[in-house]
Each structure stands twice: as structure tokens, then as C-alpha cells.
Amino acid sequence: MTLHRVARFADVPEDRGLEVSLQGSKILLLKVGDQLRAYQGECPHAGAPLAEGALCHGRLTCPWHKAQFRIEDGGLCEPPALDSLKRYPLEVRDDEVWVGDQPLSDAHTPPNDDERTFVIVGAGAAGTAAAAALREKGFGGRVLLIDRETGAGYDRTVLSKFVISGETPPDEIPSLRDEDFYREQRIERIQGEVTSLDAATQSLRLADGQSLIYDAALLATGGVPNSLKLPGADLPQVFVLRSKAHAQQILDSAKPGQRAVIIGDSFIAMESASALRQHGLDITVLARHPVPFAKQFGDSVGKAILALHEANGVMFHANGEVERIEGSTHVEAVCLDNGQRFPADLVLVGIGVSPATGPFDGLPQEKDHSLRVDGGMRVTDGLWAAGDIATFPLNGQPQRIEHWRLAQQQARIAAANMLGGDEHYLDVPYFWTWHFGKNYDYLGHAEAWDEVEFKGDPSQPPFIGLFGKNGVVTAAVACEEERTMAMLAERMKQPLPMDEAWRLIRG
Ligand SMILES: Cc1cc2nc3c(=O)[nH]c(=O)nc-3n(C[C@H](O)[C@H](O)[C@H](O)COP(=O)(O)OP(=O)(O)OC[C@H]3O[C@@H](n4cnc5c(N)ncnc54)[C@H](O)[C@@H]3O)c2cc1C
Ligand code: FES
Incomplete structure (x- = not known):
């Protein structure tokens, strides 16, 4: 490993990262107090330039889909990234910053030191995030990840954006994790359909007759698209x-x-x-x-x-x-x-979609057939649920929200609690949507507001709009205001008065 001079110490700003190039790779330099850190420059989720993210409360928020990493060590705090940032060796010599060309070695697989079996049903957004989180949090027992889809565990959000537009062929849809990951992390994947579950005996049954006993299980079966019930709805096109x-x-x-x-x-x-x-x-x-x-x-x-x-x-x-x-x-x-x-x-x-909870009709279900969970995503003893099937308490109200990042956040919380933790959802829901080359970001979950104000014109991005209730920001919507939305993703975790938000935005 060789160190290379990449910048001067004084070049690195206080309030954001600096991107430098090292042998063709992008490296992010960050100030942490009076020290510097060097991390990979592109987000491990989908490659956003992290230098365009926001630094706030000791975290770096990705400008694109708001993954968060600890500034101190690059550790993953919030999805949709599923990996921590790769860190590079760094030395400051006089005023010069020298960075090594090889990342420090990181993730390890926890030793096989636990007799328990954890089962995850559904390998979509939530299920895959939960499997990764169980290992990240040190679980050494068996992890079984069951899905009925061949090649499950891919980025579903691109289907309506880049796949049916013809830009991304279906066989090039990014996998959430590669084969090496599942092998190295000893995550056993089973292709099959779960047809029933008995919470009392902690067992579940698959369509091929197999039955499995679990010590803890996470249900993450997502949604089934609603179909039309009218003449002609069954035509092949x-x-x-x-x-x-x-x-x-x-x-x-x-x-x-x-x-x-x-x-x-x-x-x-x-x-x-x-x-x-x-x-x-x-x-x-x-x-x-x-x-x-x-x-x-x-x-x-x-x-x-x-x-x-x-x-x-x-x-x-x-x-x-x-x-x-x-x-x-x-x-x-x-x-x-x-x-x-x-x-x-x-x-x-x-x-719209309906929660895919058909196999779980033995569990109490809400009117919309979702599963009610507590703040720690627990359904009942030994059983958790996350993602599109879960009705969870958000600011004291039961809510079911169909967002990719939220499904993964819930899954990480469930994984922590399956291991005996006591984590709750304390974040701000986030999603994005893509139309004719424009990406719209949304933070919060406002069902009503008494104030709405914009910077910029929604018909001519960039713009950002804030929705407020009783003087506090309840939601924000924006296009081409990525760094500001990344900053708000962190700031809105605490009640943020509208006037303070505008001061931050206008800055
Ligand atoms: C086309 C499309 C675009 C989207 N775009 C966005 C976006 O831009 N931003 C955003 O925030 N959200 C978006 N969403 C919503 C987001 O994808 C969902 O909220 C998220 O996938 C929910 O995660 P999940 O793990 O609950 O379900 P899923 O990701 O759907 O995973 C559920 C998995 O469970 C499996 N499964 C179901 N039943 C069984 C069973 N009985 N046995 C075994 N396996 C089973 C399924 O095969 C599936 O793989 C989009 C959704 C779609 C469909
Ligand atoms: S590219 Fe960073 S969260 Fe998606």
C-alpha cells in the first residue's frame, strides 16, 4: 500500500466533504473535529457523490436516497445503503493530506457460536436489509432467508423508472447483495413460498411441504398489486x-x-x-x-x-x-x-397494493390485512414484521407506509430487537419518485397542514416546499435540492420550527 498526496489540509471545508481522485477512484475527505478521515467517495447504495451530501449531528447523509453514515468511522446508520463506508489510511504531513490507495480491511463474519435459527420470510427491501443487519450486529446463528421469487433481493424501485423504459434490461437490475456476500455471511437462501405460520409453535410451512422451526422470525412479504374486478381485466395484455x-x-x-x-x-x-x-x-x-x-x-x-x-x-x-x-x-x-x-x-x-399476509391469517390483522406491530416492530413473542405489511406507530398514530428506505429501517430495528435490543423508529419517513428525468424527494408524512411555502417554482426546478402544522415542519418536498433535503433528513428528526427551517435553507 502506497500513500499519495491528495490535498492540502486547508482545502477540506468545515461543513461538507471534499472529493479527491486517487488512481482513478473517488475519495471523500471529511473533517472530524481537528482530524481528517478518508472514505470511499461514492455511496455504496447507488453511487451518489458523497461530497454533495450533508454533514449534520455527526452523520453524513447521502444526497440521493438519504443513507446515513457516522462521520467518525464511516459506520452505516440508515439505509438504503447496506454497507458501511470503506475507510482509507490517511496521514497529515505538515499541511499535506496523504491517503493510502487500499482501503482498510473491514467487515467480518460473526463466528458460528449461536445455536438459534432466525427465519426471514421475504427477501425484498426489508428482508435483505434484516439479513445483513443480523450479521452486522454480530448474530452468529443460522439465518434462513426465504423468498418465492427466483433471484429475489433486487432493487424493485427501478422497475417503473428504468426497466420498463428500456434503459435497464431486467437481467441487469442491481442485486441488493451479491452471491459472495450470502456465502461469506452464511445466509442460507431458500426459494419457496411460505403458506402458513403458527406463532404458538414458532413454525412455518412452505408450499413444497417443508416445515421449519424458528427461534425468531421476521415477516417481510411486501405487497400484492390490487387487480381490477371488471370485464376484460383478465385479458393477456x-x-x-x-x-x-x-x-x-x-x-x-x-x-x-x-x-x-x-x-x-x-x-x-x-x-x-x-x-x-x-x-x-x-x-x-x-x-x-x-x-x-x-x-x-x-x-x-x-x-x-x-x-x-x-x-x-x-x-x-x-x-x-x-x-x-x-x-x-x-x-x-x-x-x-x-x-x-x-x-x-x-x-x-x-x-395500489394490499399487504401480502395471506399465509398469516392465524395472526390478528388490521382491516387492510396488515400486521399491527409495536414500536420495536414486534408482532408477538418471537415474531416481527417490517415493510409494506406492517402497521406501526408513527408519532403515536398507527401507519402503514410503502417506502423502500422505511422498510429497510424497520428491518434493521427488527433485527436489533430479535437480538434482544430495544430499538424504536425515531426517524422521518423518506421516499423519492422519478418522472421524465426529474427526481422528487419527499420527507415526512403529512396528512394535513396549515401552512405551505416554497423556495423556487415547482414547475421550474430547483424548488423546495415546506409543509407546516402549528409552526413546525411536518413534511418537505423538493426537486434538485439534494444537499438541503439531506440536511433536513437529519434536522427533521427533532421538531423543526418553520422559521428555523427557512433560515437553514436560505442559509
Ligand atoms: C415498481 C415499484 C417502484 C417503487 N419505487 C419506489 C421509490 O422510488 N421509492 C420508494 O421509497 N419506494 C418505492 N416503491 C415501494 C417499495 O418498493 C416498497 O415499499 C418496498 O419494496 C417494501 O419492501 P418490503 O420488503 O416490505 O417488500 P418487497 O420489497 O416487495 O419484498 C417482499 C418479498 O417477499 C416475497 N414474498 C411475498 N410473499 C411470500 C411468501 N408467501 N413466501 C415467500 N416469499 C414471499 C416477495 O417475492 C418479495 O420478494 C416502489 C415499488 C414498486 C413496486
Ligand atoms: S445513492 Fe446513496 S442512498 Fe442511494
Whole structure:
């Protein structure tokens, strides 16, 4: 290992990282008190430039999807990254900063010193994060990770953004963990469908008849897309989008120049409208709301996103309910109850998901069939749940929230508690959505607000909007304001008065 001179000490700012290049690799220099640290320069999640992140409360927040790392040692604090930052040897000689070209060795696998078996059902966002967290937190026993999908454990969020647009082929969708990781960490993967669970005997059964006994189990089975119950809904060109296989079916059918009708104005529906339009299809969205996302983002951001879709040629109709899909062997048109008819070659239904808890009907379920968990994600003795199937207490209210990062945060909390910890969710929910090359970030979970204020114009990013209730920020929405949103991701963990937030933003 050789040390290389990469910067002067004085070049490293106090309030952010400095990116330097070392033999073609990007390295991040950070000030920690009067010392310096050198870490990998790109986020281990999806490669964001970490020098553009925010430093706050001893943490570095990634500008893209808000993973957090301890400044002191690069340790992972919050997903969607699943790894800590690689640290490089660093020396300061006079005013010069010298960094080694090889990272210090890091992760180890805990020794096989525990007789317990932990089972995780579902290897999606939450399940994969939980498996990684169990080892990270030192669990040495058996970890069984069960999923019915072949090749489970991939980034589902790209399906509606880059896969059905034709940019990322389904077989190039990033895996959350590679094969070496599962082997080195002794995580046993089972492909199979869990069909029932008995919490009293701590056992579960798979479709092939196998039954397993667990000492602790995490249920993370996600959601099942809601289907339409109306004539023609079973035609072969009527699709939903949740899995890689669904995306492949859509890609096999969708050809540039064809007409796609998208039913619904959910995030997945609107992202799919953007992606299929970019794939060269004519798109009509049949919506229930005159302005998409107004409930979450407010009217002006919803209208701006609608205008972006329309400027890119998406037709948006919000009058009338879908009554039937016409066609005998092929989809021909979608018809509304007001007599309107929209010719179509394919239909994508994006009307929300239901918790995939069918196999767990022996457990008490909420009205929406989710599982109620306590603040530590515990369902009952020996049993935890996380992600889209979990109704959990957020600021004292039961909530079920379908966000990627939140599912992984809940999974990390569940993993800690499966090992005897007492962790609770104390963070701010975060998600992102992508339309025609623009990424919109959302922090918080505001169902009502009495104040909304913007810096910038939502129809001409960059902009940031704050929603407030009783003078405190309850949510923030933004486009092209990544560092500010990264800073707010940390600051909003404590009640943040609106005027203080604006002082920080205007800075
Ligand atoms: C197309 C798409 C785009 C999205 N984009 C975003 C985004 O941009 N930002 C964001 O924050 N969120 C996004 N989401 C939402 C996000 O993906 C979910 O909230 C998240 O995946 C929930 O994680 P989970 O672990 O609960 O479920 P999942 O990730 O769905 O994982 C559940 C796993 O359980 C398996 N499973 C289910 N039942 C069984 C069973 N009986 N036996 C065995 N295995 C089973 C499934 O095969 C699946 O692999 C998107 C979702 C979709 C579908
Ligand atoms: S790239 Fe850093 S969290 Fe996604």
C-alpha cells in the first residue's frame, strides 16, 4: 500500500466533504473535529457523490436516497445503503493530506457460536436489509432467508423508472447483495413460498411441504398489486408491476408506437407512464384525481408534475370510472362509465397494493390485512414484521407506509430487537419518485397542514416546499435540492420550527 498526496489540509471545508481522485477512484475527505478521515467517495447504495451530501449531528447523509453514515468511522446508520463506508489510511504531513490507495480491511463474519435459527420470510427491501443487519450486529446463528421469487433481493424501485423504459434490461437490475456476500455471511437462501405460520409453535410451512422451526422470525412479504374486478381485466395484455417478472411481461408486450392505457394515478402508475412514454408508446392515464399526488405533495407540486407529463405527451383523464376493457383475445380499448372509449394495445393497472399476509391469517390483522406491530416492530413473542405489511406507530398514530428506505429501517430495528435490543423508529419517513428525468424527494408524512411555502417554482426546478402544522415542519418536498433535503433528513428528526427551517435553507 502506497500513500499519495491528495490535498492540502486547508482545502477540506468545515461543513461538507471534499472529493479527491486517487488512481482513478473517488475519495471523500471529511473533517472530524481537528482530524481528517478518508472514505470511499461514492455511496455504496447507488453511487451518489458523497461530497454533495450533508454533514449534520455527526452523520453524513447521502444526497440521493438519504443513507446515513457516522462521520467518525464511516459506520452505516440508515439505509438504503447496506454497507458501511470503506475507510482509507490517511496521514497529515505538515499541511499535506496523504491517503493510502487500499482501503482498510473491514467487515467480518460473526463466528458460528449461536445455536438459534432466525427465519426471514421475504427477501425484498426489508428482508435483505434484516439479513445483513443480523450479521452486522454480530448474530452468529443460522439465518434462513426465504423468498418465492427466483433471484429475489433486487432493487424493485427501478422497475417503473428504468426497466420498463428500456434503459435497464431486467437481467441487469442491481442485486441488493451479491452471491459472495450470502456465502461469506452464511445466509442460507431458500426459494419457496411460505403458506402458513403458527406463532404458538414458532413454525412455518412452505408450499413444497417443508416445515421449519424458528427461534425468531421476521415477516417481510411486501405487497400484492390490487387487480381490477371488471370485464376484460383478465385479458393477456393487462399488467401490474411489482416484480422483475411483471416488468419482463410488460417489456415483452410493449412496442414503440403502441397505445398504453394506465389505470390509476398512483406513484407506480405515473412513473410507469413516464417510463413507457420514454419507451416510445402513446400514453393515456385514467385517473381518479384531477391532480396526481396532491394528497402527498400538495396541489402546486402535483400540478407541476402533471404539466411535466403533459408536456411530454402523456394524456391525462380524470373524468369517469373504468367500466370494462374491450377485446376478445387482445386488449382493444378501455371504456369508462360515461361512454368514453380509449383504444389500447396494453393496459397497466396501478391502483395500489394490499399487504401480502395471506399465509398469516392465524395472526390478528388490521382491516387492510396488515400486521399491527409495536414500536420495536414486534408482532408477538418471537415474531416481527417490517415493510409494506406492517402497521406501526408513527408519532403515536398507527401507519402503514410503502417506502423502500422505511422498510429497510424497520428491518434493521427488527433485527436489533430479535437480538434482544430495544430499538424504536425515531426517524422521518423518506421516499423519492422519478418522472421524465426529474427526481422528487419527499420527507415526512403529512396528512394535513396549515401552512405551505416554497423556495423556487415547482414547475421550474430547483424548488423546495415546506409543509407546516402549528409552526413546525411536518413534511418537505423538493426537486434538485439534494444537499438541503439531506440536511433536513437529519434536522427533521427533532421538531423543526418553520422559521428555523427557512433560515437553514436560505442559509
Ligand atoms: C415498481 C415499484 C417502484 C417503487 N419505487 C419506489 C421509490 O422510488 N421509492 C420508494 O421509497 N419506494 C418505492 N416503491 C415501494 C417499495 O418498493 C416498497 O415499499 C418496498 O419494496 C417494501 O419492501 P418490503 O420488503 O416490505 O417488500 P418487497 O420489497 O416487495 O419484498 C417482499 C418479498 O417477499 C416475497 N414474498 C411475498 N410473499 C411470500 C411468501 N408467501 N413466501 C415467500 N416469499 C414471499 C416477495 O417475492 C418479495 O420478494 C416502489 C415499488 C414498486 C413496486
Ligand atoms: S445513492 Fe446513496 S442512498 Fe442511494
